[in-house]
Amino acid sequence: MVNRRNLRLLFFHWAQKFQPTIIFIDEIDSFLRDRQAQDHEATAMMKAEFMSLWDGFASSDNAIIVMGATNRPYDVDKAILRRMPARFYVPLPDAQSRADILKVILRREPMESGINFQRIAEAASNLSGSDLKEVCRLAVLSRVKNAVAQGCSLYDETARMLREEDLIRAVVKYTETALTSKMPLLIPESLD
Incomplete structure (x- = not known):
């Protein structure tokens, strides 16, 4: 063994x-x-x-x-x-990169057309890729809860279709939670 x-x-x-x-x-x-x-x-x-x-x-x-x-x-x-003789700081993604990350994370989710990913990315400043993944999870979960509360079937894609407002609310909720519970953001000075 x-x-x-x-x-x-x-x-x-x-x-x-x-x-x-x-x-x-x-x-x-x-x-x-x-x-x-x-x-x-x-x-x-x-x-x-x-x-x-x-x-x-x-x-x-x-x-x-x-x-x-x-x-x-x-x-x-x-x-x-x-x-570890060397340390490297990898900065957080910029707004365009955050928008691209959001698109990749959500590529298989049913979404309304015309979502402004740039707007969401700008609201999500100082968030990492893993933070954005959690934001997306929160938005999808919120949408599913709303669909269930309205008596819709979870198989009804239109009922659980993600909207831009869902993502913005998830960013706000995640950011507020992070500010009260997480360690300080990773910045280059923390590597000294």
């Missing part, structure tokens, strides 16, 4: 065997968050083991690069940040 520890060891073994290798950890803050006194013992041991294996790469002739991505660099364990 393979346990999690054996999987981690196997993962690092494969990285060494098939080098040059890039190990990419998306949302690294969820995996290697700042250590806290209340962390579960197994979590603390896993982090320590991961860092020990990572140090093994650095102390030999390995051609292995470990990369991570996060929207929350201030939550990543400082010991992990010390092992």
